[in-house]
Amino acid sequence: MSDFNLHSLEECLESHIPLNEYKEVKRILYGTTEDHVLNLPTAAISLAADYNFEIKAYGIPARKEEIRKPRKVRVGAIQNSIVLSTSAPIDKQREAIWEKVRIIIKAASAADVNIICMQEAWTMPFAFCTREKFPWCEFAEDAETGPTTKMLQELAKAYNMVIISSILERDTTHGDTIWNTSVVISNHGRYMGKHRKNHIPRVGDFNESTYYMEGNTGHPVFETEFGKIAVNICYGRHHPQNWMMFGLNGAEIVFNPSATVGALSEPLWGIEARNAAIANSYFTVAINRVGTEEFPNEYTSGDGQKAHRAFGPFYGSSYVAAPNGVRTPGLSRHRDGLLIAELDLNMCRQVKDFWNFPMTQRLPLYAESFQRASQLDFKPQIIREQ
Amino acid sequence: MSDFNLHSLEECLESHIPLNEYKEVKRILYGTTEDHVLNLPTAAISLAADYNFEIKAYGIPARKEEIRKPRKVRVGAIQNSIVLSTSAPIDKQREAIWEKVRIIIKAASAADVNIICMQEAWTMPFAFCTREKFPWCEFAEDAETGPTTKMLQELAKAYNMVIISSILERDTTHGDTIWNTSVVISNHGRYMGKHRKNHIPRVGDFNESTYYMEGNTGHPVFETEFGKIAVNICYGRHHPQNWMMFGLNGAEIVFNPSATVGALSEPLWGIEARNAAIANSYFTVAINRVGTEEFPNEYTSGDGQKAHRAFGPFYGSSYVAAPNGVRTPGLSRHRDGLLIAELDLNMCRQVKDFWNFPMTQRLPLYAESFQRASQLDFKPQIIREQ
Known part of the structure; x- marks a missing residue:
């Protein structure tokens, strides 16, 4: 089947x-x-039809308050396949993906999206399965001054849109170190800062620790004109403590740009980002790529199977989850797509007031417990029969 | 509808x-x-038919290893409604519930269950919605020497079964303090110890902080003959850091005896305990009561609605989740039931080896981050546009 x-x-x-x-x-x-389906303008629908991507839009309503006005924001999530063969020249591969994604961002703009986020390492195939350094490291670029950031700064300004761009970063200031990094660009086109992926997988075809190390940028929250946002990159979604620190720093929306395949993680996909939204009283946006990527050289997957060249299929299914446990449907499992969700950020505080998760979290207990558990001579709290 | x-x-x-x-x-x-449905012995099926409770049993297979033998264990989860009117004498109410649950434990024994867990505060109605202290505090008993523990010690020994019994505890050594407590009884009938609920809700009809405080027993793991187990009581399932500490202390199965109602939490129910199983590479067993409980006096729910006497329905749906993300179907949403799952505890280490969540968790980073976030003068890591 x-x-x-x-x-x-x-x-x-x-x-x-x-x-x-x-x-x-x-x-x-x-x-x-x-579902609260939102009407979309013709311009957005036409672009989706002409360029063959799915477009879906939902509202997630919050309670009306007496003092605060609603804080409505439209977020967009883009999932897409790569465009050219992975053996095409690196700059051509990147430009072809840029071209595809620029159209989707244009549709998002037509639909009044305020904050948009692309998938993990969106400018390239997810080539880390190969364990080859060349030519893939050539995709890496400077977070602040690289060509992808420059290109997006123009769009961000033109569309008055915050853009979250997850790239392979090359840090020439520190020995040409490679990182897995998300860049946040303000709606005025300014580089706000970056976040480096905190937790790096060593599982299946995700040989990423071969390419980059655990991030050293903490858990920054970017205070944009449209809300306080953060980025938990891919494998970080498996770590509840990572989600939690973004919440403690005040995030209202946490984006999870990812690249993951069906056999590995699909049953976990609907669980983790949604659990994070519930546990931390913020919105989460889970984004995965689609398609199967063929690489020039055969590689093995460490699973006893024969060498092969295909990686995938990535199953898409991008979705948005709210602090009250509501979630949108997912985008398609195999088509390019744009998911739009209109959120009222007031819901974050409403859910905190209702459920009291921050108030009851007993942070000092866990700070101390984690500290103890980190020690080399840690003695777990075990009770044995007397 | x-x-x-x-x-x-x-x-x-x-x-x-x-x-x-x-x-x-x-x-x-x-x-x-x-689902891997297990065959049950006639004795168990007959008891379920005669006493009108659901019985379901599933296996969750793990990989075969070369050196370690499979570590198969059968866990049981019991969900049930109360029996007598809440205005009946307290001891009669308790005895009637005992009587019902003893039959279900007998069926579990017939089906070779090794470890069984009842729902939260299983000896009583979940009367905390009323905010009345009398007569409900009379249900409280000593964890080690109280009548429920004594009664269960006999069963545990007779059936060679570990029993987890969640009760209202009265601590006479410390000023008659009331606690929400789980008692663990070994398969030899010995009292092993207790765990007090770490996180106490103040939400909807769950006015539990009126009755008892946050637990002071840490995150104990009980090393039983059948595996290392822990108990995360009810509202503690909303706190990922609580689940995590049981994992750090070595738990292989964490039971989550609960009492929760549909309008409040049903969309969260399938998410939280399952996310915990995935994030911590252990099994979780989520248990909820069933039925609607009527109280003698009207009470209000703090939701602007009229005073009323009914609390519920509790939606049952007890289930077991595995570290690899697999879960069993849930028990019924409204019937008494016994859910049995045959687990191979080898899966915990297998999933740790595969996914590497403990290896990649960066505990010292979070110990330090939580410590900072606990300070009164904590400055969140916020990045603003320059």
């Missing part, structure tokens, strides 16, 4: 389950009995 | 979705294309 019978989980559920039961299924699985 | 059209989410999905698509849905939502 093909892994890809299903275009999307949500469409499958909706098409087969009778309406009265579907509402209950939807409530239990998605936190809401029905 | 009634909240209770659905007997179980899983049965609904299975009955409506065509088989080829169902397998993909099941894989994405439950981590496995099909």
Whole structure:
């Protein structure tokens, strides 16, 4: 049976389950009995039709307050396949992806998106499965002055849009070190800063520790005109303590640009970023790429199988989760797409007031417990039968 | 539309979705294309039929290793409604629940269960919604020498079964303090120790901070003959750092005895304990009560609605989640039930070796970050546009 019978989980559920039961299924699985579908302008819909990408938009309503006005923000998530062959010249590969994604950002602008985020390492194939350094390291560029950042600064300014761009970074100030980095560009086109991936996988085809180390930029929260945002890159979503520190620094939306494949992580995908939204009373935006990438040379996957050249399929399924547990449907599992969600950031404080998770988190207890557990002579708290 | 059209989410999905698509849905939502249903002995099935409770049993297979033998253990989770009216004498109410649950434990024994766990505060109605101290505090008993522990010690010994019993505890050594406590009894009938609920809710009808304080027993792991187990009581499941400390202390199975109602938490239920299993490379067992409980006096719920006497429905749906993301179907949303899962504890280390979550968790970073975030003059790491 093909892994890809299903275009999307949500469409499958909706098409087969009778309406009265579907509402209950939807409530239990998605936190809401029905999606709040937003109308999109023709310009955005036409671009999606002309350039063959999916576009979906949902609202996640919050309670109305007496004193604070709603703090509505539209976030966009872009998932896409690469464009050219991985054996094409590096700059051509990158430009072809730029070209594709620029169109999707244009559609996002037509739909009044305020903050947009692309997938992890969006300018390149996810070539780390090969363990080859050449030519892949040539994709790395300076976070602040590199060509991708420059290109996006123009768009950010033109569209009045905050852009989160996850790239392979080359840090020439520190010995040409390579990092997995997200750059945040303000809606005025200014470079705000960067975050380097905190947790690096060594699993399956994700041989990333061969290329870059654990990030040294802490857990920055970027105070943009549209809200306080942070970026938890890919494998960091498996680490609840990583999500938590972004929350402690005040994040209202945490983006999770990722690249992950079905056999490895698909059953975990709907769980982790959503759990983070709930546990930390903020919104999360989980973004994965789509498609299968073929590499010039054969490589092995450390799983006892024969050498091969294909990596994937990446299963897309990008989605947005809210602090109250509501989540949007996912984008397609195999098509390029733009997911738009209109959030009211007031919900973050509302959920904190309701559920009290920060108030009850007992942070000093865990600071001290983690400190003890970090010691070489740590003695776990074990109780044995007397 | 009634909240209770659905007997179980899983049965609904299975009955409506065509088989080829169902397998993909099941894989994405439950981590496995099909459940491994275990055969049960007639004695267990007959008890379930005679006493009107659901009984389900699943295996969660692990990889075969060369050096270690499989470490198979059968865990049981009991969900149940109360028996007598909440206005009946306290000791009669308790005895009636004992009587019901003893039968279910007997069925578990017939099915070779090694470790069993009842729901939170299993000997009583979940009366904390009322904010009344009398008569509910009379349910509290000594963890080590109280009547419930004594009663269960006999069963544990007779059935060679570890029993986790969550009760309202009265600590006469410390000023008659009341606690929400889980008692662990060994399969030899010995009192091993106790754990007091670490995080106490102040939300909706869960006015528990009126009755007891945050636990002072840390994150103990009980090294039983069948594996290293811990208990994360109810609201503690919303706190990833709480789950994490049980993992750092070496837990292989963490039970989450709970009491929670549909409108409040049902969309979160399938997420949190399962995320904990994934993030910490251990098994989790999430247990919720069923039924609606009527109290003698009206009470209000702090939600602007009229005073009322009913609390519920509690939605059951108890389930087991594995470190690799696989989960069992849930028990019914409204019937008493016994869920049995046969686990191979070797999976915990296998998943750690595969995913490397402990190796990549950067504990010292978070010990220090949490320490800073605990300070009164904490300055969050905020980056503003220059």
